[in-house]
Amino acid sequence: MRKSTRLPDPLPTQSSGAGNEPAPQEDGDRSHAAPLPRLGTRLRRLFGNADFWADWTALIALAVLSVIFTARSPVFLSEQNIRGMLADSSLVIVLALGMTFVIAIGGIDLSIATTVTLASVMMGVAYTAGWPLMMVVLVGLATGALVGSFNGLLVGWVKIPDFIVTLGSFSLTSGIALLVSQGIPVQISDQLLRTLSTGSIWLFRFNFLFAVILAIALHVLLFHMRFGTYVLATGGNLGAARAMGISVGRTKFFTYVLCGSLAGVTAVMLIAFIGAAQPAPSTQFLLSAIASVVLGGVSLFGGRATIHGPVVGAIFLTVLYDGLTLLGFSAFYQPIVVGIVVIAAAVLMRRVR
Secondary structure, eight states: OOOOOOOOOOOOTSOOOSSSSSOOOHHHHHTSOOOOHOOOOOOOOTTTOOHHHHHHHHHHHHHHHHHHHHOOOOTSSHHHHHHHHHHHHHHHHHHHHHHHHHTTTOOOOHHHHHHHHHHHHHHHHHTTTTOOOOHHHHHHHHHHHHHHHHHHHEEEEEOOOOOHHHHHHHHHHHHHHHHTTTTTEEEEOOOHHHHHHHHHETTTTTTHHHHHHHHHHHHHHHHHHHHHHHHHHHHHHHHHHHHHHHOOOHHHHHHHHHHHHHHHHHHHHHHHHEEEEOOOHHHHHHHHHHHHHHTOOOTTTSSOSSSSHHHHHEEEHHHHHEEEEEEEHHHGHHHHHHHHHHHHHHHHHTOOO
16 A cells, blocks of 8 residues: 655745735734834824814813913912902803703803893892892792793794794893892892802802702703703704604703703802892803803704813813903903804814714
């Protein structure tokens, strides 16, 4: 019997037949040996990512601004000034939180500042009538919720564009406030309200701590409860939200009620801060609330929102106001600077949706 002799395997350089296995190791080695993108390429990808700017614009701007103002003014980082800035930001934080929910559904509320004014005036009326403090506070909250219900009813159920509805509410609420008060401020002096604005724990006054606690509660509402899911779904895709069985009208209604209620909360905090119900509307609140939301990375198209972003945005605007004042800039420059900041933030996040 003849013995079979096994020939050596052909060299890998020969033509590959059925018996010749390819060398996948080489392909794998080449893929693993592929050079990583250069640092410049990675930075371009990072800075070109719209989500990066949406998440980090406010925080980066706040850090840069703090460094600049600290270098120009030694008073800026003093304990007293930090405490004052955080306390001042509390009002804008609460308003920005309400505006966040409205913008998250793809809407807008132009009446938020005058709702604060009307709620303050109605609290002044109740206080003058001798009502107890708890009832006075409830009047302010109820006034804000009532205005929010009016807006939500027309936007959510009657389906009138939100811009038209809230623009009309802007004029309506400011006119009612002037009519009821006759343009006369009402002094409201109460020890408990004063404690809310003057009491503090280290660097944090009670009104700022209250705003932070409220932000945490609203974060849970937006990201861990059904209502928040409905809000983001409505803003993200209206047709898909309806197909999922979400009542879009009801979601919009309660979103505006929430925004109006937070305006009522701001009215209570404002009276505690200044000790009076002022009938003159302040459009600065409206501008600051929208600017904080834009800086915080909330998509103006709806469907994308954060809670921490508008909070940082509100603190950034307060730091900006304070720093300009410390450097001796006139208050007339502040609206100009804020307008530039809002437009710049909108340009950076124009692709966020």
